[in-house]
Amino acid sequence: MTSSTLRPTAVLTGGLVVLLVGQTMATMDGSIVNVAVPTIRADLDAGDAAVQLVVAGYVLTTGVLVVTCTRIGDLVGHRRAFLAGLAGFTLASLLCGLAPNAPALVAGRILQACGGALMVPQVMSLIQLGHGGRSRDRALGLYSMVLALGVALGQVAGGLIVGADLFGLGWRPAFLVNVPVGLVLLALGPRLLPAGERVRGQRLDLPGAVVLAVGTGTLLAALVFGREHGWAWLGLGTGAAALAVFVRHERRTAQPLLDLGVLRPRGVRPGLAACFAVMGCYSAFLFTLTLHLQSGLGMSPLAAGVAFVPFALGFGAVSLGWTRLPERLGRALPVLGPLAFAAGLAALVPLARDGWPAAASAVLFVAGCGHAAGYSPLIARVCALAGPRHASAVSALNTTGTMLANVVGVAALGGVFLSAGDTWTGFSAGAGLVVVLLLATAVCAHRAVSRPTPRH
16 A cells, blocks of 8 residues: 555545445444344354354454455555455355355355455545545545444344344345345446546565464454463464564565555544544443343343434434534544543443433433544544545555454453443443543544644
8 A cells, every 4th residue: 555646536426325335234244143143053053163253254354354455456446446345245145145054154254254355445445535625524424424333233234134034034134135235236336436546567565465464363363262262362462473573564665565654644643543442442332232231131132223223323413414513613523522422421321220211312322422523523634634645545544443443342341341240230340441441532532633734
């Protein structure tokens, strides 16, 4: 992802819809599968290892490949890479839905992740190259909404699809639903997405790709599997060492996989750190609240997903409306957002101890507004600071960093939850840690928004 000569090419409304629906499919897929796991286990007589790979194999594969696939988008063209990834994702979804046994389903999920890793980073790259100014901010607001809420919406959709047992197929429609949607997008994409340009005279940094794959794969594997099997710290140390080697290599090679120059503009590093932190806090919050609602308060997966709707409404309202605010207030949102998110979470803990009163929904709405205010304007700010020449690098860092933050949030704060004596104690302890992290996030966000926007 070197500084390229790619010029902005307009992405019109139809093309934006194609990109966002593709992103939605990939984002929702993980949580849909989580809801379907008990049915998959029973239908395929799958063991614990197979079930874990059905869920975690997707995350691991995506994390290993996403930066390399972002660079491939530079080399072959972002539209071509997006459509190729979408075709792979759609075909793999069909294979998953038709899987006769657990190994076939695991293989299908890994192929699905390969397609998603190629498709997803092109979305943000095309948005940055296809929009400017307020238009870019509005498009990134929609992108942020899809990125954040796809997980919760997937839980609702998964509960509906699996519970309906369509045509007696049980869990299979959770994958098969992607096929007709993917085919429609593949038919519309070539017409609605700009052909754009590609970087010429450059090649893929294969040594960097291998070292990065080892580093991210080891880190993610340690976070997902290491704690259970007793090698978490060894895996984290090995992964961190491999990433340090990768950074050293990228600084020395003439055609790096990831242009680290994206981190030079003042405000980019604290801005990205704040984006990652607020998304990690969200994932940890969603995980612990869902477990408390289901295991502690006895809600079904579908009911727990519906209870989360006010959060989604708050997030959507701010994501869609923040660009209409006065510029001075808009610049303050990344700082005010984490504070509002923290306040809502702190207020929710006592309300959710023994039930789910109406006030809990109101507090969740405020928390959703805070989450959106802490992410959507900030990622737009980071894109403005980095400029179009670093569009792919920002996309790669945002996608990979958000994924790592989500896994870290669930692994660390989920561990706090699971070690508690009861679900409310675990939820309140996890919520307390999230509040502290959100306060630190507000400090990082202030450092990012206090920098003047450079002219590119």
